[in-house]
Amino acid sequence: MSGQFEPKIAGFFCKWCTSAGADLAGTTRLKYPPNVIPVTMFCSSRVDPQYILQAFRDGADGVIIGGCHPGDCHYQAGNYKTMKRIILVKRLMQQMSIDEGRLRLEWISAAEGGKFARIIHEFTEEIRNLGPLQLAQAVAPGHGAKG
Amino acid sequence: MADKLKVDSGSRLRFGFYWAASCGGCEIAVLDVNEKILDVVANADILFWPVAMDTKYEDVRAMPDGHMDVCFFNGSIRNSEAKEIAQLLRKKSKVLVAFGSCAHHGCIPGLANLHNRREVFDTAYHREPSLDDSAGTEPKTKTRVKEGDLSLPEFFDHVFPLDRVVDVDYYLPGCPPPVPLILNAVTAIFEGNLPAKGAVLAPVKALCDECARNKHVAKKMPDIRRTWEIQADPEECFLEQGIICMGPATRAGCETRCINGNSPCTGCLGPTPEVTDQGAKMISALGSILKVDAEKEMSEEETKALLDKVKDPVGTFYMYGLASAIINHRRGK
Numbered sequence: 001m002s003g004q005f006e007p008k009i010a011g012f013f014c015k016w017c018t019s020a021g022a023d024l025a026g027t028t029r030l031k032y033p034p035n036v037i038p039v040t041m042f043c044s045s046r047v048d049p050q051y052i053l054q055a056f057r058d059g060a061d062g063v064i065i066g067g068c069h070p071g072d073c074h075y076q077a078g079n080y081k082t083m084k085r086i087i088l089v090k091r092l093m094q095q096m097s098i099d100e101g102r103l104r105l106e107w108i109s110a111a112e113g114g115k116f117a118r119i120i121h122e123f124t125e126e127i128r129n130l131g132p133l134q135l136a137q138a139v140a141p142g143h144g145a146k147g
Numbered sequence: 148m149a150d151k152l153k154v155d156s157g158s159r160l161r162f163g164f165y166w167a168a169s170c171g172g173c174e175i176a177v178l179d180v181n182e183k184i185l186d187v188v189a190n191a192d193i194l195f196w197p198v199a200m201d202t203k204y205e206d207v208r209a210m211p212d213g214h215m216d217v218c219f220f221n222g223s224i225r226n227s228e229a230k231e232i233a234q235l236l237r238k239k240s241k242v243l244v245a246f247g248s249c250a251h252h253g254c255i256p257g258l259a260n261l262h263n264r265r266e267v268f269d270t271a272y273h274r275e276p277s278l279d280d281s282a283g284t285e286p287k288t289k290t291r292v293k294e295g296d297l298s299l300p301e302f303f304d305h306v307f308p309l310d311r312v313v314d315v316d317y318y319l320p321g322c323p324p325p326v327p328l329i330l331n332a333v334t335a336i337f338e339g340n341l342p343a344k345g346a347v348l349a350p351v352k353a354l355c356d357e358c359a360r361n362k363h364v365a366k367k368m369p370d371i372r373r374t375w376e377i378q379a380d381p382e383e384c385f386l387e388q389g390i391i392c393m394g395p396a397t398r399a400g401c402e403t404r405c406i407n408g409n410s411p412c413t414g415c416l417g418p419t420p421e422v423t424d425q426g427a428k429m430i431s432a433l434g435s436i437l438k439v440d441a442e443k444e445m446s447e448e449e450t451k452a453l454l455d456k457v458k459d460p461v462g463t464f465y466m467y468g469l470a471s472a473i474i475n476h477r478r479g480k
């Protein structure tokens with residue numbers, strides 16, 4: 001290993017579109033970097049903003065959320081909720097000096113295995129360029145991390 | 148816990164009160180208990196209360212461990228003195244109560260976690276327009292003068308809730324805690340009726356549940372407006388008028404005191420029990436209700452422009468909770 005930084009990325013993908021797209025990327029044997037740890041959610045709108053913040057705090061250098069294209073959400077309108085939340089979380093990240101490029105929302109359908117592989121590739125490189133997040137909890141002098 | 152209280156002290160309980168990084172409002176809240184405070188005094192000895200009594204830290208140090216039955220600690224941990232006294236009072240008290248939002252979640256002082264000590268000092272001691280900074284004076288932990296060394300507590304880079312530095316038994320939420328909650332807590336203490344350790348001594352529901360304003364089960368927020376932009380209808384839900392109200396993400400127990408004054412909730416009682424991060428919860432709620440009737444037609448740019456109307460997300464969603472949020476300080480600060 002040349003000591004290249006390997007980002008840790010948390011992925012939250014909806015079951016009906018993006019996870020299926022990921023499966024398609026797999027069954028068509030497309031290659032993409034192994035840096036994303038995927039979690040399948042029923043809908044992108046089930047991604048509580050707390051999960052995103054917790055992922056960053058627990059060591060993720062990037063977080064990617066994948067849902068169905070607008071109009072295609074299995075639950076009608078979940079992805080519109082997601083879009084609003086992600087915009088606000090990015091605003092929050094700006095204020096906390098966390099590059100908003102570390103959070104990405106993508107619409108990837110079940111038919112878009114190629115897009116899935118491309119986005120994962122792109123995002124991994126972007127996070128690699130941004131470097132490690134290193135977001136430690138603040139602790140009082142003389143105290144270990146707690147809570 | 149409660150039994151231990153009775154056994155050790157007989158009928159007169161020994162109380163202590165302390166303030167760390169706080170505004171003094173929590174002390175006033177204790178006085179707001181009014182004549183009921185006399186019942187407390189009749190049944191209790193107050194051993195330590197810097198705002199009202201001339202007891203010294205030495206007097207506390209001289210107490211046997213666990214000597215005080217209950218200590219109400221308000222204020223957050225901003226410097227080494229607050230931390231040291233928190234540790235001391237923990238040792239000397241059987242029950243330590245984080246009293247008020249500062250001790251509970253960091254509150255307004257916790258917003259300084261967007262900055263570090265250097266930035267706070269630069270602003271407070273060098274850049275204040277009303278300040279003569281020609282000598283460049285700022286607090287130092289040690290200063291040599293001809294009479295000897297002077298010392299000051301160390302100002303930390305960050306603000307911490309009380310439970311980040313000591314074990315806390317109970318939490319009385321609020322900025323300041325509402326009088327009925329204080330009375331409930333004091334009564335529970337006297338009656339030996341305290342719940343399990345770690346409890347927040349307040350209802351578990353969200354504020355919306357105790358709010359009397361007209362509201363729909365499925366709320367719809369038509370726009371984002373700031374309080375000065377409209378004359379808020381005092382009967383209708385704030386969110387449904389477009390004004391951000393932290394009610395859905397905030398614990399009940401204040402008897403909607405701000406809302407009764409036609410001001411939206413800003414979240415001082417902290418999140419409901421199942422929520423860790425109040426701000427994230429509110430962001431989630433806004434995503435659910437904002438312009439739901441038009442969301443399908445809105446372009447991403449339009450949605451962004453709409454959400455740009457949230458000025459200062461940290462100050463809006465984490466006014467009281469930044470120091471205890473999942474991400475509790477600004478990166479690199």
Ligand code: SF4
Pocket residue numbers: 354355356358359360362383384385386387392393394395406411412
């Ligand atoms: S959002 Fe505010 S005004 Fe509306 S019901 Fe909840 S607490 Fe009341």
Ligand code: FES
Pocket residue numbers: 014015016017018042043044045066067068072073074075078079
């Ligand atoms: S099910 Fe895919 S975004 Fe809702």
